[in-house]
Amino acid sequence: AQSVTQLGSHVSVSEGALVLLRCNYSSSVPPYLFWYVQYPNQGLQLLLKYTSAATLVKGINDFEAEFKKSETSFHLTKPSAHMSDAAEYFCAVTHSGAGSYQLTFGKGTKLSVIP
């Protein structure tokens, strides 16, 4: 079984401040991990993914995440928040043994950016 916990359903940051969104996962086998972003009334856009290569993963729009096996974490960061980053962010896990690569998502973190 696999699961994802996103700490904080709502995070507020000032424009230009560091963004940190937390994700912890549970998986009995080596995981693949993803961060997706969802803007209002839209689908999910892939931000970045970890697939057992480099533990520090860079994505679009200056987002990055670090896979830490010892902490079972995959936190998402961005050095400087922009107003356009306001959206909901979902962490998801799957693994190669899942057959269908079905994704298990966290409940999401809504990011607000204060001007």
Next chain:
Amino acid sequence: ETGVTQSPTHLIKTRGQQVTLRCSSQSGHNTVSWYQQALGQGPQFIFQYYREEENGRGNFPPRFSGLQFPNYSSELNVNALELDDSALYLCASRSRQGETETQYFGPGTRLLVL
């Protein structure tokens, strides 16, 4: 743009009715999955189709069914609609070559059951 399209964008049905949602996958992606996203929740896996057959299913009852066609399009059918079926329904496609683990999502269909 992910190359995945869905129709319709919004839909209103009444309890007990049946609904069909449609998805067109990204070209070359022969695997499609469907997810249900209730308000304020993360998406939940419904099922996946590969080569027109279901090959993975989440914790959803049989009244949720699907079809996949050779032209990379697919359908999600829900019978005997219940109020709790109100949600955003997302389809996602992936390839069996290259980045096989990565799913690309469409914009979703928002279903309201009254």
